[in-house]
Amino acid sequence: MEYKEFITSLGLENIDSTLVRQAVTHSSTGDADYERLEFLGDRVLGLAIAEALYKRFPHEKEGDLAKRHAALVSGKTLSKIAQDLDLSSLLVLSDNERQSGGHNNDNILSDAVEGIIGAVFLSSNYETCQALIMRLFDDYIDVMTAPPQDPKTRLQEWSQGLALGIPVYELVERSGPDHQPQFKVRVSVEGYAPAEAEAGSKRAAEKEAACLFIKTNNID
Numbered sequence: 001m002e003y004k005e006f007i008t009s010l011g012l013e014n015i016d017s018t019l020v021r022q023a024v025t026h027s028s029t030g031d032a033d034y035e036r037l038e039f040l041g042d043r044v045l046g047l048a049i050a051e052a053l054y055k056r057f058p059h060e061k062e063g064d065l066a067k068r069h070a071a072l073v074s075g076k077t078l079s080k081i082a083q084d085l086d087l088s089s090l091l092v093l094s095d096n097e098r099q100s101g102g103h104n105n106d107n108i109l110s111d112a113v114e115g116i117i118g119a120v121f122l123s124s125n126y127e128t129c130q131a132l133i134m135r136l137f138d139d140y141i142d143v144m145t146a147p148p149q150d151p152k153t154r155l156q157e158w159s160q161g162l163a164l165g166i167p168v169y170e171l172v173e174r175s176g177p178d179h180q181p182q183f184k185v186r187v188s189v190e191g192y193a194p195a196e197a198e199a200g201s202k203r204a205a206e207k208e209a210a211c212l213f214i215k216t217n218n219i220d
Contacts, residue, residue: 167189
């Protein structure tokens with residue numbers, strides 16, 4: 001799919017296709033990449049989602065809105081949207097990065113989504129960007145019938161409720177290059193087998209480990 005065709009598929013027009021190409025270009029290429037656009041797109045996305053949640057859930061408290069917001073702008077949701085858009089076919093990667101599976105890397109895909117949002121913002125205005133974000137995220141907002149609970153919070157409430165203390169998170173391993181690190185984290189609770197998970201940030205790895213611990217031990 002060409003970049004102009006991709007722009008049209010988003011329901012947009014008069015968007016700079018050169019910026020869109022940059023938005024899906026990884027730093028491994030040595031060309032102008034998505035990092036600055038991703039920085040901008042992240043901020044525009046955060047504002048648009050915050051405004052949408054404020055209007056759609058007028059009676060919810062700030063804490064519940066914050067939980068919804070965190071889930072919607074997370075790398076997990078963004079990578080799903082990248083899959084919806086078949087974004088992997090548009091990524092511009094070095095040969096080494098592609099051979100190592102970069103076109104299916106959730107971190108790269110989620111960054112590219114934010115890069116595209118940044119490119120659209122620079123090529124148009126906030127309102128156009130906001131409309132695009134709503135088209136991409138509306139279904140994900142609708143299926144979230146209740147504010148999601150952070151898995152680390154859920155696990156801590158469970159362990160403290162059983163007088164087992166606070167879960168202990170340990171960094172097991174840090175690997176990968178500086179521009180794309182991977183963190184392996186182990187979470188332990190007294191009397192239970194620990195769980196390990198790996199992600200592109202320590203915080204994300206802790207969440208994944210907590211999720212796995214909850215699932216493995218059938219915690220309600």
